Amino acid sequence: MSGPEYVPYNFGALPEENSQLGKSRLVILPVPYDSTTSYRTGTKDGPQAIINASRHMELFDEELLCNVSAQGIHTLPELMPDHRGPEHMIKTVELAAGEILDQGKMLATLGGEHSITLGPVRAYKKIYPKLSVLQIDAHLDLRNSYAGTIYSHASVMRRVHELADITQVGIRSFSEKEHGFVTEKGLKPFYQRDIKHREDWPDEVIERLSEEVYVTIDLDGFDPAIMSSVGTPEPGGLGWYEVLGLLRKLSKRKRIVGFDVMELLPEPGNVAPDFLAAKLVYKLAAYTLREF
Numbered sequence: 001m002s003g004p005e006y007v008p009y010n011f012g013a014l015p016e017e018n019s020q021l022g023k024s025r026l027v028i029l030p031v032p033y034d035s036t037t038s039y040r041t042g043t044k045d046g047p048q049a050i051i052n053a054s055r056h057m058e059l060f061d062e063e064l065l066c067n068v069s070a071q072g073i074h075t076l077p078e079l080m081p082d083h084r085g086p087e088h089m090i091k092t093v094e095l096a097a098g099e100i101l102d103q104g105k106m107l108a109t110l111g112g113e114h115s116i117t118l119g120p121v122r123a124y125k126k127i128y129p130k131l132s133v134l135q136i137d138a139h140l141d142l143r144n145s146y147a148g149t150i151y152s153h154a155s156v157m158r159r160v161h162e163l164a165d166i167t168q169v170g171i172r173s174f175s176e177k178e179h180g181f182v183t184e185k186g187l188k189p190f191y192q193r194d195i196k197h198r199e200d201w202p203d204e205v206i207e208r209l210s211e212e213v214y215v216t217i218d219l220d221g222f223d224p225a226i227m228s229s230v231g232t233p234e235p236g237g238l239g240w241y242e243v244l245g246l247l248r249k250l251s252k253r254k255r256i257v258g259f260d261v262m263e264l265l266p267e268p269g270n271v272a273p274d275f276l277a278a279k280l281v282y283k284l285a286a287y288t289l290r291e292f
Contacts (some may be wrong), residue, residue: 002205007055009051009055009089010028010051010073010074010075011028011051011054011055011073011075011278011281012054012055012057012059012069012073012282013054013055014059014069014073014270017087018069018070018071018072018073018074019072019074019075021103021105022029022076022165023072023104024071024072024073024074024105025071025072025073025106025289026071026072026073026074026105026106026107026285026288026289027073027074027075027076027100027105027108028051028073028074028075028076028105028110029076029079029093029096029097029100029105029107029108029109029110029120029279030047030048030050030051030075030076030077030078030079030110030112031047031078031093031109031110031111031112031116031166032044032045032046032047032048032078032079032081032112033079033081033089033111033112033113033115033116033183034112034113035081035083035085035086035089035113035115036086036113036115036146036151036152036154037042037113037153037231038150040228040230040231040232040265041231041265042231042265042266043111043112043113043231043263043264043265044081044112044113045109045265045266046110046111046112046262046263046264046265046266046277047078047112047264048078048266049256049264049266049274049277050110050174050261050264050274050277050278050281051075051110052150052274052280053112053271053274053275053277053278054282055277056225056275057239057275057278057279057282059282061282061283061286063244063248063283063286064069064286064290066286067288068285068286068289068290070233071285071289071290074105076096076100079092079093079096080092085149085151085152086115086149086152087149087151088134088207089116089119090115090116090118090119090122090151091119092119093109093116093118093119094118094119094122094123095121096119097109097119097120097122097123097124098123098190099162100125101123101124101127101258102247106257106258106288106289107120107123107124107258108258108259108261108284108285109258109259109260109261109262109280110260110261110262111260111261111262111263111264112262112263113153113225113262113263114137114141114153114156114216114218114261114262115151115152115153115155115156115262116162116260117156117160117216117260117262118151118159120214120258120260121160121163121164121214121216122163124214124257124258125163125164125248127257128212128257129228130210130211130212131158131163131164131210131213131214131257132164132165132166132167132208132209132210132212132213133160133164133165133166133167133168133213133214133215133216133219134166134167134205134209134213134214134215134216134250135157135160135166135168135169135216135217135220136169136170136215136216136217136218136221136238136243136246136280137157137168137169137170137171137216137217137220138170138171138172138173138192138218138220138221138232138234138237139154139171139173139174139218139220139232139234140157140168140171140173140174140178140182140189141153141154141155141156141157141183141218142155142157142158142161142174142178142181143155143157143158143175143177143178144177144181147151153263158181160216161185161187164211164214165208165209166187167190167205167208167209168187168190169189169190169195169205169221169238170190170192170195170221170222170237170238171189171190171191171192171247172191172234172235172236172237173181173232173234173266174195188208189206190205192236192237192238193236196236202245202246202249202250203249205246205250206246206249206250206254207251209250209254210254211254212254212255212257213250213254213255213256213257213287214245214256214257214258214259215250215256215258215259215260215284216259216262217243217259217260217261217262217280218230218262218263219261219262219263219273219276219277219280220232220233220234220237220262220263221224221237221238221243222237222238222239222240222243223235223236223237223238223239224237226239226272227273227276227277228238228267228270228273228274229264229265229266229267229270229274230263230264230265230273231263231265240276243280244283247283247287248287249283250287251287251288256284256287256288259284259288261277261280261281261284264277
């Protein structure tokens with residue numbers, strides 16, 4: 001009589017041979033942190049919800065016809081929140097990211113609030129001096145400060161812009177001061193209202209990016225019809241296949257060196273957004289790790 005079977009608690013419920021750190025190309029870093037969020041809180045529960053949903057995915061990718069988990073995906077324990085404030089937390093994430101990158105691994109960070117993106121971007125910038133950042137988001141996140149801190153989720157791309165060139169996609173909400181900053185700096189976001197009726201916008205996005213690209217996705221970039229579990233769901237967002245089309249084209253023409261998926265706010269009884277987020281992480285892994 002055989003003994004009991006156990007389902008691994010990691011991203012994708014992967015067996016040991018596909019999830020050991022030493023054998024894995026991709027490392028998942030869950031960061032359950034939401035100190036500066038506004039309107040609806042609870043994104044600290046996002047990483048766990050993504051991992052839970054991922055354990056029920058099919059691991060064979062129907063588009064690429066491959067099982068990317070065979071490349072090895074290791075899930076780290078949740079990073080302990082630093083309650084001294086967002087500046088300290090971002091530094092903690094930067095240090096954790098640096099430790100993974102020093103081992104030659106690719107990093108995928110799961111949030112949590114968007115402010116923590118600055119941590120892995122700092123770590124990647126040390127390795128890739130010409131790094132550029134692709135942001136998929138409903139909001140510019142370009143305030144200099146918000147609610148008393150320059151490290152707010154509403155300021156994250158202002159801080160990232162101080163380090164690297166940024167290209168913003170899906171934007172449909174911003175403040176007057178952010179609009180002034182965009183004008184002053186000559187930034188050219190891809191506003192959702194403009195790209196909705198265009199077919200060539202992904203090519204233009206990719207042309208603006210450097211060879212090494214970090215991808216940060218705030219899930220409110222998606223239309224709330226398919227992604228309602230976010231803090232500030234803005235109407236009129238991107239569709240699933242629009243985003244995948246952009247990411248696949250990007251992976252063919254440039255090198256995605258790392259990515260994050262942020263701002264999932266799980267809602268009891270509504271698991272579809274959790275599953276979307278988990279599939280998005282896995283699709284990014286597939287596009288990034290597979291050799292086209």
